[in-house]
Amino acid sequence: MNQNSLPLAKPQPILPIDKPKDSPLFVVLAILAFLATLTLLSLSASYRSSAHWSAGLTDTATIQIKPTSLTDEQEQPIKARDILLTFKSVKHVDILSKDHSQKLLRPWLGDTPLPDALALPILLHVTLHADQKLNVRELATRYEQLGIRADIDDHSHWRKNLESRARAIQILSILAFLSISIAIIAACVFATHAGITTQKTLMNVLHQIGTPPQYTARLFSTRFALNAFLAGCFGALAAFVLLFIFSMFFKISGTNIFFLPEFTFGLKNLYLSALVPLFMALISGLATWQIVMKSLLSEMYP
Amino acid sequence: MITPQIHTSDLEHKDECIAFERVSFSYQGGDNILKNLSFSLKQGSLNFVTGPSGAGKTSLLKLMYLHMRPKSGQINVFGQNTGMLDLLQIPPLKRRMGVVLQDFSLVDHLNVFENIVLPLRVTATPRADYVQDAISLLQWVGLGDHMAAMPETLSGGQAQRAAIARAIISKPDILIADEPTGNVDHNIGQRLIRLFVELNRLGTTVIIATHDTKLIPADATILRLNNGTLLQERMQS
Ligand SMILES: Nc1ncnc2c1ncn2[C@@H]1O[C@H](COP(=O)(O)OP(=O)(O)OP(=O)(O)O)[C@@H](O)[C@H]1O
Ligand SMILES: [Mg+2]
Numbered sequence: 001m002n003q004n005s006l007p008l009a010k011p012q013p014i015l016p017i018d019k020p021k022d023s024p025l026f027v028v029l030a031i032l033a034f035l036a037t038l039t040l041l042s043l044s045a046s047y048r049s050s051a052h053w054s055a056g057l058t059d060t061a062t063i064q065i066k067p068t069s070l071t072d073e074q075e076q077p078i079k080a081r082d083i084l085l086t087f088k089s090v091k092h093v094d095i096l097s098k099d100h101s102q103k104l105l106r107p108w109l110g111d112t113p114l115p116d117a118l119a120l121p122i123l124l125h126v127t128l129h130a131d132q133k134l135n136v137r138e139l140a141t142r143y144e145q146l147g148i149r150a151d152i153d154d155h156s157h158w159r160k161n162l163e164s165r166a167r168a169i170q171i172l173s174i175l176a177f178l179s180i181s182i183a184i185i186a187a188c189v190f191a192t193h194a195g196i197t198t199q200k201t202l203m204n205v206l207h208q209i210g211t212p213p214q215y216t217a218r219l220f221s222t223r224f225a226l227n228a229f230l231a232g233c234f235g236a237l238a239a240f241v242l243l244f245i246f247s248m249f250f251k252i253s254g255t256n257i258f259f260l261p262e263f264t265f266g267l268k269n270l271y272l273s274a275l276v277p278l279f280m281a282l283i284s285g286l287a288t289w290q291i292v293m294k295s296l297l298s299e300m301y302p
Numbered sequence: 303m304i305t306p307q308i309h310t311s312d313l314e315h316k317d318e319c320i321a322f323e324r325v326s327f328s329y330q331g332g333d334n335i336l337k338n339l340s341f342s343l344k345q346g347s348l349n350f351v352t353g354p355s356g357a358g359k360t361s362l363l364k365l366m367y368l369h370m371r372p373k374s375g376q377i378n379v380f381g382q383n384t385g386m387l388d389l390l391q392i393p394p395l396k397r398r399m400g401v402v403l404q405d406f407s408l409v410d411h412l413n414v415f416e417n418i419v420l421p422l423r424v425t426a427t428p429r430a431d432y433v434q435d436a437i438s439l440l441q442w443v444g445l446g447d448h449m450a451a452m453p454e455t456l457s458g459g460q461a462q463r464a465a466i467a468r469a470i471i472s473k474p475d476i477l478i479a480d481e482p483t484g485n486v487d488h489n490i491g492q493r494l495i496r497l498f499v500e501l502n503r504l505g506t507t508v509i510i511a512t513h514d515t516k517l518i519p520a521d522a523t524i525l526r527l528n529n530g531t532l533l534q535e536r537m538q539s
Binding site for chain 2: 012213300
């Protein structure tokens with residue numbers, strides 16, 4: 001009896017846990033999860049980056065004073081600043097030093113020392129109050145009246161450009177995420193059909209002994225949901241780690257990639273990554289339930 | 303004590319468990335395999351379906367255990383017209399019938415014990431409620447030493463008995479077996495028949511399809527099929 005009760009202690013799973021047979025689909029699902037997580041994380045990063053740029057660009061403006069003489073070079077920036085400070089939207093104005101301006105011009109002028117007599121454009125860096133806009137037209141008129149030659153750039157052109165690029169990338173990411181989701185659903189449906197086919201004998205026996213169809217459907221859908229969840233965890237974790245390494249690398253090397261600068265090893269990203277395996281488990285479970293129920297009912301009493 | 307019910311009229315018997323009324327059957331547009339069959343089987347009866355190969359024995363059993371629908375006519379099981387049932391009412395009805403198929407249909411990744419307790423597991427019966435019964439049943443069918451064996455290691459006769467044990471573990475009202483002695487020698491065949499007779503004594507309605515008329519006990523009802531019609535029926539006492 002001892003010998004006999006040995007295998008009876010723990011019930012064998014009715015649906016076999018057959019790793020080698022499952023593995024090709026497991027790999028496919030893991031890769032899809034990897035791609036889904038990558039797009040999801042870069043999507044969220046691009047949203048945060050563009051919000052960051054827009055904020056950074058909207059509350060600043062740059063003004064270039066082009067003095068015609070050396071005396072102008074001394075006086076005009078101060079006059080220009082004083083006028084700026086009469087505007088309600090202006091919070092703060094920095095006159096960039098001559099050195100700084102020179103540094104900015106170096107790409108065009110090269111390293112040759114500039115003659116002191118040459119009047120150089122002077123840059124004013126304007127900080128605006130949050131959510132306020134510089135009245136560019138009024139400022140231009142006031143400068144004109146005082147004979148100050150200036151280029152006023154409130155960054156709106158550049159901002160619009162950046163924003164439309166960011167939006168294009170976001171739309172592409174959303175499309176990529178949607179198509180990966182469709183591929184995930186297709187893979188789950190395929191996995192279920194394959195599972196039903198390889199377990200034909202079991203299905204027939206369960207049918208013949210009068211198993212409630214809900215029981216069989218639950219058996220398959222919990223198994224496939226669990227498989228999809230595990231595959232999803234592998235893929236999502238791989239994507240998360242990869243992006244983390246990338247962002248660390250760019251942080252260290254100082255380079256920035258369009259959608260990466262905002263990526264951090266934050267909890268928010270971890271939650272986002274966890275959504276992928278949960279989504280896959282849900283899709284897989286529902287698809288399996290649906291398919292198994294349909295197949296069982298169609299063969300219930302033909 | 304057992305009376306054959308081979309007629310269409312007066313089907314008011316409360317104790318009949320399977321009744322056919324003018325049942326015909328054909329496979330997908332072919333000729334009728336079963337032609338206008340009418341009979342009823344009483345609860346607790348011992349029945350044998352015989353006839354030459356191709357006579358339609360297996361097809362008749364399949365209609366009985368609700369594996370497929372008749373093309374015409376009506377089949378009543380436990381007093382219920384099966385043609386009128388909702389699909390979800392079929393499984394509970396099937397759970398009242400134990401079926402032993404010609405190919406045994408054992409699940410090859412489950413050991414003998416797990417195979418035979420499957421009908422109980424799928425109805426969420428607590429394990430403690432059936433472990434002892436299952437062990438006794440396996441000993442009764444002579445598989446006490448093979449509980450942990452996998453189906454592929456069993457001989458034909460052992461697999462046959464495992465399939466029988468699975469068919470009767472949930473104490474069904476009807477036991478249906480298709481050629482249960484087809485894969486075993488005469489001796490084991492007789493032992494299996496004795497097992498069915500014993501089961502029948504305990505109250506189960508037994509329906510067995512077989513070629514081997516020599517194995518049929520004297521007090522059994524016989525449905526003799528030929529060419530899809532019921533040729534002859536017999537009751538010996
Ligand atoms: N799935 C099927 N599709 C089409 N025809 C079938 C099918 N199964 C059986 N038949 C045909 O139906 C007839 C009856 O077959 P059935 O299996 O019921 O006979 P049987 O009496 O059980 O024969 P045997 O003693 O050889 O098991 C045969 O002519 C057979 O060829
Ligand atoms: Mg047959």
